[in-house]
Amino acid sequence: MGTFKIEGGHQLKGSIQPQGAKNEALQILCAVLLTPELVTINNIPDIVDVNKLISLLRKLGVKIEKIGHGSYTFQADNLNLDYLESDEFKVDGRGLRGSIMIVGPLLARFGKGYIPKPGGDKIGRRRLDTHFEGLINLGAKFRYSREEQFYGVEADKLKGTYMLLEEASVTGTANIVMAAVLAEGKTTIYNAACEPYLQQLCKMLNRMGAKISGVGSNMLIIDGVETLGGTDHTMLPDMIEIGSWIGLAAMTKSELTITNVSWDDLGVIPNVFRKLGITIEREGDNIHIPAHTNGYEIQSFIDGSILTISDAPWPGFTPDLLSIILVVATQARGSVLVHQKMFESRLFFVDKLIDMGAKIILCDPHRATVIGHDYKSTLKATTMTSPDIRAGVSLLIAALSAKGTSTIQNIEQIDRGYERIDERLRAIGAKIERIN
Known part of the structure; x- marks a missing residue:
């Protein structure tokens, strides 16, 4: 110690x-899972929580290359989805609160997303309901193992819908947005978080080919697309x-x-x-x-x-x-x-x-x-x-x-x-x- x-x-x-912003990094890094193409991210902070997430993505099969201080390239074109159900992942995912945001991208692109109950700060209860209720609204089936404290969502195809979030959760909104960009049809998210870091995520996704409007407001409208491409992004x-x-x-x-x-x-x-x-x-x-x-x-x-x-x-x-x-x-x-x-x-x-x-x-x-x-x-x-x-x-x-x-x-x-x-x-x- x-x-x-x-x-x-x-x-x-x-x-x-x-x-670079820690809370933005945890969202942006998870978004690389939405495309098989190369994504370059700059101004990534060299801190424990972010480095843990980069390590988790690498174990998941994302090709990661450091190209300068705070700058990396990511390519998620050949993922090892079996890692998501391994004992190693159940340990790795618990060590980081931000790991919850891999669920939305994985569900949207591969039809399944799993996560152990995440850890993080000892500052009191931090509910995950907004995340999973939003994904269920998009058509996912939810399962939870109380014994292992392991969450899962699965869907053949997500479908756009209207939803009013119970709380304006930043990470919850991010997770739902990342799932909705590849859903079929239009998704409207009311009472969405509108922090600058969430705006940064939406702008990045739009550069990748997503169709998100209302960025910066508490109502996001997302027209789903079939695929997303690569991009460059610099964090606030x-x-x-x-x-x-x-x-x-x-x-x-x-x-x-x-x-x-x-x-x-x-x-x-x-x-x-x-x-x-x-x-x-x-x-x-x-x-x-x-x-x-x-x-x-x-x-x-x-x-x-x-x-x-x-x-x-x-x-x-x-x-x-x-x-x-x-x-x-x-x-x-x-x-x-x-x-x-x-x-x-x-x-x-x-x-x-x-x-x-x-x-x-x-x-x-x-x-x-x-x-x-x-x-x-x-x-x-x-x-x-x-x-x-x-x-x-x-x-x-x-x-x-x-x-x-x-x-x-x-x-x-x-x-x-x-x-x-x-x-x-x-x-x-x-x-x-x-x-x-």
Whole structure:
């Protein structure tokens, strides 16, 4: 088990470029299964979760070649479908939440898709109902082995239909879209997710020959086609990393420039951080954050009531950044209520911040009130364990701002979502050491 040793209390300075988007990569990589032709993908992040999915695709028989840093070619022209029912696959598929998105493409192209119950973050229940209900609506037969926790869908031919999704699930929408593009007839998906990464998937599929309209809205209309071809695709920068670096700059009173952020795809993220009092300046396609030497002050609502920041489906605020918001608020002037609606275990890491001296009231599994210190009292170094990707980075930001030397264990969780994070932080002046 790896550990980070962090000497906190140092100002950072310089520029940092966000990696390719993790959540986009997990969708885009699964889409290569829809065609026997060559697909080239650029800006793939070199992180544990993505590398696990690439390994799984390779075992499935996809021909994969690395052609440069973050650039690969994929060709799924001779797949080993027997792997899907092997004991090895039942182990490999469990190790990655994103493996669920191979089901839709495989079902559409080969008439069958299987997956063991996927793993991932320990942040509470994450239902798969939207995925499978959507595929059943397209004509698939569903089966589930409770003993092995193994899911399967099969169909001779998928047929387009109208469906209203119970929840605007990003991965669920992606799975259904990838199945529907090769279905017979027209599919309408209402209450579809419309995140930039889902838009990227739809644009890629359209370049491959799919007919998807309504991209960017919550109603997607898909006219099925018989086959798809190859394409080139470049992934967006990771908006969660961008938000993480904004929080890092504020907490450490550092002047940082975040480069090539694709501003137009950030939605409300910059404005939510501005509500915490953080100065965010646009310089072309870069974000510049000046050193907040005098701190930052949380805004109130117009009627004077306490600011509440909560997650919501896009274009609302992404739940993946609420952990960062919570940490940043610990040193602000004022108070904020953080409301995490989606996952019931995601706020449980706040006990580590309380141990460091933060003033946080955990109201219930979904809500926490943060009373900021305004730097009158710095956080204190401690030993922590990373429970999931986003909480792990939040604790890392807290440690970099804290007085003294902290250790964070189970950093494999952080590595699942952040590429060479220790090296990149050292390049801007952080005192961080990886100990294996």
